[in-house]
Amino acid sequence: MRRIVSLSLLLLLVTALVACGGPPADESTPTSTSTADANTGPPLETTVTSVAVASPSAVASAEASAPASTATTQPTLAPKPTTNILTVKLRPGLKWSDGSPLTAQDLAGTYDLYWATQNGSWDFLNDVSAVDEQTVEFQLTTPSLSGLRLLLRTYAPAPRAQYAKWMDQARTLRQQNRDPERNAVKQLVDDLYNFKPEQALVYGPYQIDLDSITEAQLQLVKNPSGYNADKVGFERLIVYQGETTASVPLMLAGQLDYSTHGYTPSDLAAFAQLPNVQIIRGPNGTGPGLWFNQSVTPLNRTEVRQAFAYIIDRQENARVALGDAAQPIQKLAGFPDAAVDQWLSPEAAARLNSYPKDLAKAEALLTGIGFTKDASGAWLDEQNNPLAFEISVPADFADWLGAAENAAQQLTAFGIATTVRGYQSAERADIQKEGRYQILMDLSTYYIPPYPFASYRYMLDAPRNAPTGGVDGDTGMNWSWDQTTPDGQAVNVVELIDGAATGLDL
Structure with missing residues (x-):
């Protein structure tokens, strides 16, 4: 090979x-020498079906759908202006590794969690909602290349089957315009971070073998129902933990098939002497x-x-x-x-x-x-x-x-x-x-x-x-x-x- x-x-x-x-x-320098990402492949049909000025009725409808708070009066944030709507459709046929379909509720719920955890995507968002099983609407506060990239390419949806409790709580608090710095949201986030699922649900071609995780490495096993799984030729991947100095002996010993570290001239000279090694220099x-x-x-x-x-x-x-x-x-x-x-x-x-x-x-x-x-x-x-x-x-x-x-x-x-x-x-x-x-x-x-x-x-x-x-x-x-x-x-x-x-x- x-x-x-x-x-x-x-x-x-x-x-x-x-x-x-x-x-x-924001870290991040790669810390593993791997051959794949556990969630390879986009879940979105990254096509913008609508980028237009939101009508007053659309904004009013979103505001009217927010449930009233039944608790004592809580500090709230001033509403953000809404100027654009981005409509995104999921690819048909996507499934989680437990066989359930990946739907718009998974994606919209993930952004409710991002709101609670103060993810940077909400610098560009006023609201996110699932229109139907495969359509999600993002109400943008300001059109931005950065915002579009974050929404369409950066973040992966979480499975509602595992996170529905926190997704629903976050959405309710968000629609009540609660301040993420306040206790109600912080308690939700603390509870979320304490959750340790017994298995990872994924939609990509690989999932983590939890029993294989050590301080030195982990293994990815093929997820047959995952996106692009039919195009992936490896049944199992070993991902080593470590920076450049940790990967050099692995490469010299013939234990690595692919690495993207910044190697020194002396390292590269040594690698060039190895059989079946190709060094590719590309722009960064x-x-x-x-x-x-x-x-x-x-x-x-x-x-x-x-x-x-x-x-x-x-x-x-x-x-x-x-x-x-x-x-x-x-x-x-x-x-x-x-x-x-x-x-x-x-x-x-x-x-x-x-x-x-x-x-x-x-x-x-x-x-x-x-x-x-x-x-x-x-x-x-x-x-x-x-x-x-x-x-x-x-x-x-x-x-x-x-x-x-x-x-x-x-x-x-x-x-x-x-x-x-x-x-x-x-x-x-x-x-x-x-x-x-x-x-x-x-x-x-x-x-x-x-x-x-x-x-x-x-x-x-x-x-x-x-x-x-x-x-x-x-x-x-x-x-x-x-x-x-x-x-x-x-x-x-x-x-x-x-x-x-x-x-x-x-």
Whole structure:
């Protein structure tokens, strides 16, 4: 059997520095080396049968159908405006693994649960309802490419046979316009999360063999009645748990048939010597860069961050991290170079600073704010404190670790003492949210879905950047959302991101 190592062409952005001057123009990194997804295949006929302005009668009907609360008066939320209706039809003949049909009630009920758990899809929704057994209507608050992608491609329906109790409770609370932050909804969610079904009902070609689950692996067995099951040639799949470093010995031992990790040049050289292994390099549009914690002085100074951009040779950094598989970002727009011409006008693209390596410019920026060098060549701030920083990086992301170590070496050679602290990627979300870093190696182009605002939202919005205080008061990167453009215009970054996500204009 030919084994395949699919290596994404990462866009190494080691100096696509987040918060590097004015406003720059959710986990998940794969953690298993697998050959399939348990829910392969869309359940929807992803055709938009209606995207039109909702009539007043349609809105009135939806409001009239909400049952009145019989309990004491509860705080409610202001109603959202409804402007569009998206009608979606399920593919006929879909079945759950217990033989029951997959219906519109499954899908609509799933979105009631998403409302209770405050899923991001409800940023775009006012209501969801099952019209008949195979038709679901989504009332959209604002037309959005992101919203359409979330609704049509991202989320999988849950089986009503197992979750009807919570679906019905969530729908009742939602129709009463209850606040998801209040106790009634929180109690529902706690009860939901405590539910442990004895078996997983699926509609795709595979289902998890629950008895096979260990810390190291799990197995997927074929679901004969699942969508596309007749087109799947494997009866059983083994999915290994682990990041790049865990998958390398499995690949070398011939135990993996398919893997999509970001392997180092030395790993790829070893794989190339194995029989029946094909290495495929494809575009990815996603890659890491440096995040600066604005709570750390002097990283909160624009000139310091810009100096970093001029110091680091991105071509060298990309080569060290992934060899020929990586390409350094050139335009530093905050999203992949290949998409710049699609999303920016020629005039806007021409104004981008590409920050080519230029040590003289870096030195001028630092001396311009009163920084100096001592006799040994080490940089000092205006208070004569040495510039010394730490880059935090997931140690089990081999390519990111290599990029971080190379960036630290280049900065140290320039006179800014820089070390690397590795941590396990399981801590990543907490480290981002809590701002437990000075400089963080993390995604700086995030092109999933493939729109610029996805990258901006990932880096610059809560919870990773919450300057006004997010969950538990955490500020993350702590870069202010209130910024001033080079021409003196005051802008709010979150409003710009939200605006970029609005509309269906491609």
